[in-house]
Amino acid sequence: MSIEPRDAPYPELKKSHTMARTGRPFTDVKPPPAAPVWAAIEGLARYHVLLAAIELGVFDAVRDAGAARAGELAEQLGVSPPHLASLLDGVVALGLLDKVSERYTANDTTRRYLVSDGPACMAQLVPVAPGPQYNWTRLADTVRRGRPATPIEDDPATFYVPLVEGTFTTMWRTATRLDRIVRYATAGSAPRLLDLGAGGAPWAIAVLTACPDGHAVVNDLEGVLDVARRTTAEHGVADRCEFRPGDYFEIDVEPGAYDLVVLGHVCRAEGADGARRLIHRASDALRPGGRVIVADYFQDPERKLNPHAVLMGVTMMANTVNGFTFTTEQFAGWLADAGFVEPRLLEPIAFQQCMIATKAMRGDSP
Numbered sequence: 001m002s003i004e005p006r007d008a009p010y011p012e013l014k015k016s017h018t019m020a021r022t023g024r025p026f027t028d029v030k031p032p033p034a035a036p037v038w039a040a041i042e043g044l045a046r047y048h049v050l051l052a053a054i055e056l057g058v059f060d061a062v063r064d065a066g067a068a069r070a071g072e073l074a075e076q077l078g079v080s081p082p083h084l085a086s087l088l089d090g091v092v093a094l095g096l097l098d099k100v101s102e103r104y105t106a107n108d109t110t111r112r113y114l115v116s117d118g119p120a121c122m123a124q125l126v127p128v129a130p131g132p133q134y135n136w137t138r139l140a141d142t143v144r145r146g147r148p149a150t151p152i153e154d155d156p157a158t159f160y161v162p163l164v165e166g167t168f169t170t171m172w173r174t175a176t177r178l179d180r181i182v183r184y185a186t187a188g189s190a191p192r193l194l195d196l197g198a199g200g201a202p203w204a205i206a207v208l209t210a211c212p213d214g215h216a217v218v219n220d221l222e223g224v225l226d227v228a229r230r231t232t233a234e235h236g237v238a239d240r241c242e243f244r245p246g247d248y249f250e251i252d253v254e255p256g257a258y259d260l261v262v263l264g265h266v267c268r269a270e271g272a273d274g275a276r277r278l279i280h281r282a283s284d285a286l287r288p289g290g291r292v293i294v295a296d297y298f299q300d301p302e303r304k305l306n307p308h309a310v311l312m313g314v315t316m317m318a319n320t321v322n323g324f325t326f327t328t329e330q331f332a333g334w335l336a337d338a339g340f341v342e343p344r345l346l347e348p349i350a351f352q353q354c355m356i357a358t359k360a361m362r363g364d365s366p
Contacts, residue, residue: 047130049090054123056084058091059106059114067103120173124166131319132159139318151321157223164199164220164227170352171199171264174295175206177348182356184210184260187291191259194285195219196248196278197266201228201241203293207260208237217258219244219251249277258285264295267331268312271322276334283338286359292340294355299327308351331355 053059061073068076070085077084092099096114098107106115113122130136135148142148152159184191184206190213195204197220204216216237218228222245232238244251248266261282267275282292297309304310309325316323332343332355340357347353 168200172202174352187259
């Protein structure tokens with residue numbers, strides 16, 4: 001009986017890595033794992049598994065059922081049982097549901113972030129967070145041309161209205177938690193807030209809730225500002241808000257009239273020059289001793305240790321004309337150039353960072 005020779009593992013190493021050269025081949029030297037490549041390949045599937053589960057109402061159905069088989073959930077949702085079972089198993093693989101004895105159950109992540117009435121619900125955020133999906137299919141062209149094919153600036157309200165609605169809960173939690181660290185009330189008994197590019201006004205709501213005698217100027221594009229009008233009314237602070245529509249680079253802002261200015265996730269959309277201009281607008285609006293809050297995704301100096309911020313930078317590049325994310329050092333430099341001192345980097349909740357700085361008093365050097 002003849003035995004066909006087996007291919008040696010890692011034949012390319014057998015040719016170049018011999019005992020005489022590098023020690024014992026296949027143990028001292030081996031190829032790197034393919035896991036990072038597979039993780040990138042599976043990224044698209046992971047996102048769309050979550051997106052489909054939200055669209056179908058899977059998380060609410062599982063939570064309400066307590067523990068249910070795929071067939072029972074399929075009947076309730078009006079979908080194909082075998083296809084739903086496959087989707088549910090994918091959601092379990094992502095750690096977003098649990099499965100015991102063929103029954104699917106909600107876990108802590110489900111109940112907090114993915115059911116429609118969760119205390120930190122992100123379900124509205126998931127569909128809009130990556131930006132227009134068409135732009136991702138043309139990412140190589142964007143890199144070649146230096147501009148996305150369909151930047152969100154072409155129709156900003158259409159994109160930003162669902163975005164600010166989807167991000168509201170996360171941003172409001174960030175702004176509310178930050179008050180525990182910096183205490184907005186220390187800005188004065190009746191502080192004045194300027195919220196530029198306010199979106200759904202989560203920052204204005206948090207500040208005015210903490211400061212019952214405070215007032216806010218809330219700015220955004222007219223179509224987006226309607227969201228802020230609704231949310232401030234729902235939280236009982238609309239009567240202390242002035243809604244000022246328009247481009248945050250062009251609206252009239254009273255100089256030296258504010259105790260607090262918020263730049264909430266707007267700097268990265270404007271590129272380096274735009275971010276500098278916004279920080280200088282904040283400085284001009286603040287009284288000496290007033291504070292600016294810059295909420296954003298800050299990269300580390302080497303642009304590799306905070307993957308969330310790095311990938312957000314790619315998202316901005318893929319979907320906007322000027323957008324990128326920037327490092328903490330860049331922001332600190334821009335703040336100093338605009339007359340701010342004592343910058344602090346804080347993370348009130350996971351993945352949500354804020355840089356806070358104080359406008360120097362007259363005679364102080366930044």
